[in-house]
Amino acid sequence: MAINRINRDLCDKCKLREKKGCPTAESCSVDVIRLDAEGKPYIAYPEDCHICFLCSRDCPMGAVEVSGMIPSLALPY
Amino acid sequence: MVAGKGSIGSSIRVNEIETDVLVVGGGSTGLWAAIRAKDFCSRVIVADKGMIASAGVSTMIHGVQAPVDDEDMVAAMKELVVRSAYLADQKWLPIILEEMGDRFRAMEEWGVPFVRDADGKLHTENRMGLKVNRMAFINGRPMMRTMKEHALGKGVSLLERTMVTDLLTSDGQHPTGGRVIGAVGLNTISGDFSIIKAKAVIITTGLMGAKRHLAYADGLTGDGVAMGFRAGAELQSMELSQSAAFSVWDRRFSTGGQAEYMRAGAKVINRLGENLIWKYAPDKQAPFLSKQEICFAAVKEILEGRGPVYMDMTNLSENDIKLLRGVLPSAMRAFDEAGINLRDKPVEITPMVHHWGASSGGGLKINLNGETSVAGLYAGGCASHNPGHNVSGAGQGQAFNFVSGYRAGEMAGRTSRDIEQAPIAADQARSLREQTFVPLYRESGPGPNEIYEAINKATLPAEFCFFKNEGTLRATLARMQRLQEEDLPRLKADDIHQLIRANEARNTATIIEPICLSAIEREESRFWHYREEFPYRDDVDWLKWVVTKKSDGGVSVGLESLPIEDYPIQPEKRTRVPALIPFSWANRAQG
Numbered sequence: 001m002a003i004n005r006i007n008r009d010l011c012d013k014c015k016l017r018e019k020k021g022c023p024t025a026e027s028c029s030v031d032v033i034r035l036d037a038e039g040k041p042y043i044a045y046p047e048d049c050h051i052c053f054l055c056s057r058d059c060p061m062g063a064v065e066v067s068g069m070i071p072s073l074a075l076p077y
Numbered sequence: 078m079v080a081g082k083g084s085i086g087s088s089i090r091v092n093e094i095e096t097d098v099l100v101v102g103g104g105s106t107g108l109w110a111a112i113r114a115k116d117f118c119s120r121v122i123v124a125d126k127g128m129i130a131s132a133g134v135s136t137m138i139h140g141v142q143a144p145v146d147d148e149d150m151v152a153a154m155k156e157l158v159v160r161s162a163y164l165a166d167q168k169w170l171p172i173i174l175e176e177m178g179d180r181f182r183a184m185e186e187w188g189v190p191f192v193r194d195a196d197g198k199l200h201t202e203n204r205m206g207l208k209v210n211r212m213a214f215i216n217g218r219p220m221m222r223t224m225k226e227h228a229l230g231k232g233v234s235l236l237e238r239t240m241v242t243d244l245l246t247s248d249g250q251h252p253t254g255g256r257v258i259g260a261v262g263l264n265t266i267s268g269d270f271s272i273i274k275a276k277a278v279i280i281t282t283g284l285m286g287a288k289r290h291l292a293y294a295d296g297l298t299g300d301g302v303a304m305g306f307r308a309g310a311e312l313q314s315m316e317l318s319q320s321a322a323f324s325v326w327d328r329r330f331s332t333g334g335q336a337e338y339m340r341a342g343a344k345v346i347n348r349l350g351e352n353l354i355w356k357y358a359p360d361k362q363a364p365f366l367s368k369q370e371i372c373f374a375a376v377k378e379i380l381e382g383r384g385p386v387y388m389d390m391t392n393l394s395e396n397d398i399k400l401l402r403g404v405l406p407s408a409m410r411a412f413d414e415a416g417i418n419l420r421d422k423p424v425e426i427t428p429m430v431h432h433w434g435a436s437s438g439g440g441l442k443i444n445l446n447g448e449t450s451v452a453g454l455y456a457g458g459c460a461s462h463n464p465g466h467n468v469s470g471a472g473q474g475q476a477f478n479f480v481s482g483y484r485a486g487e488m489a490g491r492t493s494r495d496i497e498q499a500p501i502a503a504d505q506a507r508s509l510r511e512q513t514f515v516p517l518y519r520e521s522g523p524g525p526n527e528i529y530e531a532i533n534k535a536t537l538p539a540e541f542c543f544f545k546n547e548g549t550l551r552a553t554l555a556r557m558q559r560l561q562e563e564d565l566p567r568l569k570a571d572d573i574h575q576l577i578r579a580n581e582a583r584n585t586a587t588i589i590e591p592i593c594l595s596a597i598e599r600e601e602s603r604f605w606h607y608r609e610e611f612p613y614r615d616d617v618d619w620l621k622w623v624v625t626k627k628s629d630g631g632v633s634v635g636l637e638s639l640p641i642e643d644y645p646i647q648p649e650k651r652t653r654v655p656a657l658i659p660f661s662w663a664n665r666a667q668g
Binding site for chain 1: 126127128131132133134136137265266288290291293294295296325328329330331332376379380384407410411414415427429526530533534537538539542574577578
């Protein structure tokens, strides 16, 4: 739940669009997504995802899958 | 340790940076502060934990107060003062209303694409029951990108992926008897430590949250408010600062759009099918409840045994749903994923407090120029107290962000020209560095997630969020004080990512204490603040602001009376008004 998957096979590191940096990694304000040795994004800290959907929205290749379901909810009532 | 994650590292690289003005927090307020400060000084840096204009809640803004025409200014101000329950600072309000127009026009000149109708006229709408004040619309992402480009074009420097962890002071003390002279922080990926000398520091770190995975605001952890508080700056109205909504649906997911669903005709009902707005609205001819009132009503219904509470959209047409999909694509996608057909049956909703520091309330106390009570320290936006005690969801908060950021930037920029950079106390830089990094060196102890669990366990229940009394507040206070005394000194982090979380957790824990103490002090019920013992709004004795400040041995609490007799808009008579949604814990349903 929350950020589920980044499909590496779909990631072309945005080189065809001459982007600097990974828009998916840069869209995350809670440092869930990091870049691996190849420069591709991966889910480093899934437990910190606050399900804003910016990463999936910003990936031009549609490589990021996010679920809206919150993994653990401590509801007060 | 998982390959590829940040490693602890055996040595920490230290960068020394010098600037005229340091802005902490790169949202819309921070960028306005930086842009304006740059008109007066040559070196302005904006530090942010993430990537400015790519991440953060400012990229999700959708509305802002529309500029008010001169002929409507008096009526607009009166409307906002009445909606603020007369608590608004009427020296600030005309400034916000008048200067918002200038900020708006400047942003349009830069290329910020506010929504316009086909005829070119600015598209505005009435929101949240306001009749005179209107909201204009903007997509936060292009707005932030435009503002970032403009800031960079003026020569503002960015220090992204950097968490500022504490403030440097001229006497090396917290709280300080001197002034703020800079800050320290660390890179969120590499852990490189920065010592930033600055003649002025502007706090624009936004809301104060506890990582509840609601409202996309987990990155906002009260860092700037906590830092300012530790340095000795006064806070104001912390008891009024919470923001809640029907954020949890079907007990499984969080999504927004509450106001839109209700505008489309959705009803809020309890288990018995009673319409809560009809049940609680005082005006049965034109029933209306504010967002906060609906949340209080829903929680009361749940606690008194008539829950669950539902959002009922079964009466909406297919066309209504289609329109909602166009306006709220992300929100509606959540329903699709959950397999919910909104026209089939009502959906359970759970009112939750998202965070503190929203439009209605509190943060670092500032004057009209964004100065805090500590020299060299400024603030604006949601990190400062909001003097308008605004209506949430109608754009006034965003207007305050723009205007206050601009003003703080101007004052900080101007002042920095006339002072010399004070030397950094080596002892303080070293001790703050150790304090920032010490969780990495502990063998065992609670991690940041455990701290947040404890914070949320203490502050999520209705006894703290909604229906408070002195007993419940003191119980929460005691738990938070124990947390600070026993758990925070043992806080452990495994890598740089967790170290950032650990420093955030320390900040969030810090601000709960002034919230508790302010809530204990305010013996009446107003806005989000309800006291079971005082279930009325008290305009006789409580047109006051609660001010808290770190002092030796604890937190001091004081009161500042509104100069209401000097204000142009006053209540016709000062009375005690019974709370619209009263509740007593004696009436809680058993079982």
